[in-house]
Amino acid sequence: MNKEIFLCSICNINSGTCLEDCKFCSQSVRYKADIDRYQQKPLEEILKEAKSARDAGALGFCLVTADKGLNDKTLEFVCKTAEVLTKEVPELRLIACNGTATLEQLLILKKSGIKAYNHNLETSEKFYPHICTTHPWSERYETCKNVNESGLVLITGGIFGLGETQEDRISMLESLNSLKPSSVPINFYHHNEALELKPNSLTVDEALALVQLTRDMIPDAERIMVAGGRELMFGSRQDEIFNYGANSIVVGNYLTTTGRVVSKDLDMLQSLHLEVATSVK
Ligand code: SF4
16 A cells, blocks of 8 residues: 555636536536636635645645636736745645646746646547547647646546446546556546536446556556545545555545545544655655
């Protein structure tokens, strides 16, 4: 079992404004899900969240925007935020998650203090048209290649429980491995009634096996992170994910759903004799 667990906190710095049609995503304006929607979170609020993430033991702090990709306005906002956080909360490792991005945009982010970029493939190339029709899988893959080229650390993963087959899962994991990510966030679909997708039908045992499959198929990744859907998917068996290769979790709230209080996660790690990572390679 891994001894150190990397905690990451995510901050939705703009929410629910995306025009794309990803069928698992309540941030798309198309599905009218009952979520908070705003253009730019005030900087003071982001700073407050960053400080409480640090105080709770998080090492990663991810600045997420809901949109297909970066435009000039978003890029400027993320960079400004990163500059302030780098100065005020230097203990945090800043991650940006802003959709498709060019090499040039990624280099600008890097200059502002961003250390890593998260962009998920979401699912297999073959299954992808069933969950998104407004932008292609290839754009996602290209962005990940741009991240590697920029020298930022690549974080890329996907989501299980969308109705994909096991063959699709294996294909996605092969694609992820081909990108040599440092960290692989895996999410478990959390159903929202506004979305047309059927609820995730995975059992806990199947989900644990997928955590292990991810670990086995991406052996060089430093971290396998169980991200969105953890509480809903694993319930009282959340502590078992660490026996199946996970060594990172998202703590606190997710983008549009509420996570459990961080102290419960810290208690869980302590009872398992797992330490919270305090540095990263
Ligand atoms: S592009 Fe991103 S924010 Fe937009 S609908 Fe798809 S997953 Fe959601």
